[in-house]
Amino acid sequence: xxxxxxxxxxxxxxxxxxxxxxxxxxxxxxxxxxxxxxxxxxxxxxxxxxxxxxxxxxxxxxxxxxxxxxxxxxxxxxxxxxxxxxxxxxxxxxxxxxxxxxxxxxxxxxxxxxxxxxxxxxxxxxxxxxxxxxxxxxxxxxxxxxxxxxxxxxxxxxxxxxxxxxxxxxxxxxxxxxxxxxxxxxxxxxxxxxxxxxxxxxxxxxxxxxxxxxxxxxxxxxxxxxxxxxxxxxxxxxxxxxxxxxxxxxxxxxxxxxxxxxxxxxxxxxxxxxxxxxxxxxxxxxxxxxxxxxxxxxxxxxxxxxxxxxxxxxxxxxxxxxxxxxxxxxxxxxxxxxxxxxxxxxxxxxxxxxxxxxx
Numbered sequence: 001x002x003x004x005x006x007x008x009x010x011x012x013x014x015x016x017x018x019x020x021x022x023x024x025x026x027x028x029x030x031x032x033x034x035x036x037x038x039x040x041x042x043x044x045x046x047x048x049x050x051x052x053x054x055x056x057x058x059x060x061x062x063x064x065x066x067x068x069x070x071x072x073x074x075x076x077x078x079x080x081x082x083x084x085x086x087x088x089x090x091x092x093x094x095x096x097x098x099x100x101x102x103x104x105x106x107x108x109x110x111x112x113x114x115x116x117x118x119x120x121x122x123x124x125x126x127x128x129x130x131x132x133x134x135x136x137x138x139x140x141x142x143x144x145x146x147x148x149x150x151x152x153x154x155x156x157x158x159x160x161x162x163x164x165x166x167x168x169x170x171x172x173x174x175x176x177x178x179x180x181x182x183x184x185x186x187x188x189x190x191x192x193x194x195x196x197x198x199x200x201x202x203x204x205x206x207x208x209x210x211x212x213x214x215x216x217x218x219x220x221x222x223x224x225x226x227x228x229x230x231x232x233x234x235x236x237x238x239x240x241x242x243x244x245x246x247x248x249x250x251x252x253x254x255x256x257x258x259x260x261x262x263x264x265x266x267x268x269x270x271x272x273x274x275x276x277x278x279x280x281x282x283x284x285x286x287x288x289x290x291x292x293x294x295x296x297x298x299x300x301x302x303x304x305x306x307x308x309x310x311x312x313x314x315x316x317x318x319x320x321x322x323x324x325x326x327x328x329x330x331x332x333x334x335x336x337x338x339x340x341x342x343x344x345x346x347x348x349x350x351x352x353x354x355x356x357x358x359x
């Protein structure tokens with residue numbers, strides 16, 4: 001422990017937390033196994049009181065004694081320069097959730113990118129070369145040639161929102177449920193035809209699991225209800241704009257558009273706006289995803305929402321449980337929730353004839 005701290009401080013923490021001095025010592029030293037919810041709550045309370053009193057455990061001494069570094073790494077697919085610099089901007093919210101939980105448990109969090117593993121100049125990144133971390137949280141999908149490398153870097157590897165899925169150490173959003181929810185909602189609103197706006201899926205190409213699961217389960221629900229489903233596919237705003245005339249001919253008040261992501265929802269809306277068509281009057285629009293930016297800039301978009309910060313918190317909790325129990329943790333699927341907005345009201349009763357805004 002910090003040599004400047006007196007035993008009196010431990011006694012004050014113990015008294016306020018209602019536990020023994022020995023329990024306080026074990027929690028702050030990282031020796032306490034917090035596998036039960038009651039132990040987790042007690043440990044969290046002790047750390048909060050300790051921080052408020054300005055009592056700081058000596059992590060260096062603890063590492064020497066226990067062999068734990070009390071550090072983890074979060075690995076992103078981002079690379080230096082180019083578009084991949086911001087491959088997954090929503091990861092910022094996930095990282096904040098991870099950091100909050102890990103910090104409360106006394107762990108530090110390092111950020112790493114695939115360049116730290118793959119790039120020749122960074123092939124011996126200090127984080128991994130010196131075994132500075134006890135565990136690794138991998139966010140989003142990774143190139144196939146990286147997977148075995150990652151599993152060999154640290155004793156504990158947790159996969160978050162990734163194409164990797166097994167019975168243990170995986171955490172991802174339930175994208176099958178997303179497809180079912182959004183298709184069911186749009187059909188329930190009365191739309192007689194649905195359009196899927198999403199990315200091209202070329203044979204043999206490795207894509208994120210959400211692209212397949214969202215569409216496949218939209219298609220399953222649509223087929224069950226006997227509703228027509230058409231696709232508008234593009235990998236950029238420019239590719240979508242190239243289908244300008246086709247999109248304009250497809251949109252009607254009884255047609256609902258399901259956008260794969262917030263990006264596709266924006267693109268489709270801009271394209272339709274050029275034709276003076278706007279949701280929800282000229283067509284319905286709902287999105288399979290959301291982001292913190294969208295919540296503040298487009299709160300009225302109908303969507304299936306996810307709390308990315310909470311996803312990060314759950315990742316942190318799983319990592320701590322794995323490290324402190326030395327056991328792999330059962331994988332989790334996190335469901336999203338339907339958020340009612342103002343971009344899909346359902347078609348009006350007289351929508352048999354196509355509606356167009358006044359010129």
